Amino acid sequence: MNCRLPTAENPIRFEEACVLFSPKTDLHELGIPANALKQQISGQNVYYSVNVHLNPTNVCRFRCPLCAFSCDTGDTKAYRLTDSEILTLVENAVRDGCSELHWVGGIPDDVPYSWYATMLQEIHRRFPDLAIKAWTAVEIFHFAQTTHRTVVDILAELKSFGLAALPGGGAEIFAPDIRKLIAPDKPNAEAWLEVHRIAHQLGIPTNATMLFGHLESIEHRIDHLLRLRELQEESIRENRPARFETFVPLVFHPKGTVFSRRTMIPPHEILRTIAISRLFLHNFPHIKAYWVTLGVELAQIALGYGADDFDGTVQRERIHHDAGSQTPLGLTEQRIRELITETRAIAVRSR
Secondary structure, eight states: OOOOOOOSSSOOOHHHHHHHHSTTSOHHHHHHHHHHHHHHHHTTEEEEEOEEEEOOBOBOSSOOTTOSSOBOTTOTTOOBOOHHHHHHHHHHHHHTTOOEEEEOOOOOTTOOHHHHHHHHHHHHHHOTTSEEEEOOHHHHHHHHHHHTOOHHHHHHHHHHHTEEEBOOTTOSOOOHHHHHHHSTTSOOHHHHHHHHHHHHHTTOOEEEEEEESSSOOHHHHHHHHHHHHHHHHHHHHTTOSOOEEEEEEEEOOOTTSTTTTSOOOOHHHHHHHHHHHHHHTTTOSEEBOOHHHHOHHHHHHHTTTTOOEEEEOOBTOOHHHHTTOOSOSOOOHHHHHHHHHTTTOEEEEOO
16 A cells, blocks of 8 residues: 555545554555654654653552552552652752653542642742643543542643643543453543643643553554544644644553563554554654653664654653563663664754
């Protein structure tokens, strides 16, 4: 099949994407238009940030079968950072040159929304130039439920306290038959999408993710991408002040989960998914090659298959490393730039 460049008037259709996922479509042939579209959007630039991850606790009420990070209170691996430890972590990161804080974690039953709001205010007060990208749609939905307030209320307040953006986690796979097996107690796809819709309306940019390589089918992946594309089209059509900035394809690591006997998805299928994501999500500015889940070398290769974002230094990330990621616990900015320029791209710091 001839792989083509999509346009707003003629996007990649569901049926086309099914064919592109087929082994009948040569992977390298698929990479050509994906890379061409990337260059239309970003040129030779590959973006990165100098960022630190804050995962305050792994105690979580949801205990999703897909998650190797979460645990119950009292488990031997359970931890909670104190307020002082959190502020010290952020202070050290800022001192070392970090300009973005990526804050997600477990959702304990006994931590009130007021704690999150107060910590956000304090971090923003101490480090006003730090871009705080915090809390998945699942966490925002939880804040609204437990306070008996609306998502609009919660997001507007958090924005006034210093929230700069939402990360894209918690999306997993939208298909309800798969979601009930991998994350049965999390809010459904409609709730996740609604949180991001409201964020866009309020001028809060967001990311989107898809966790793939577990129980889902090719059709489930395409359905997931389609729903993201439709929401982005809606935000563009309604001229909302913010939209999805980046799509992050996350590779499922089975170690430490109830699916630990499953083998990891092979590299060629990962690259195929990234390339199709670039072509299908023509209205997304960026596609991320998240080196933490891909591995550094495969992330470099993905830059030739439509990805234009290498994420960043990702200091102190714990969620994917608990699931078996063998990547380093953070990279220096110099190393990030080297890895990007090795692919003959131009390394551009976004934050």
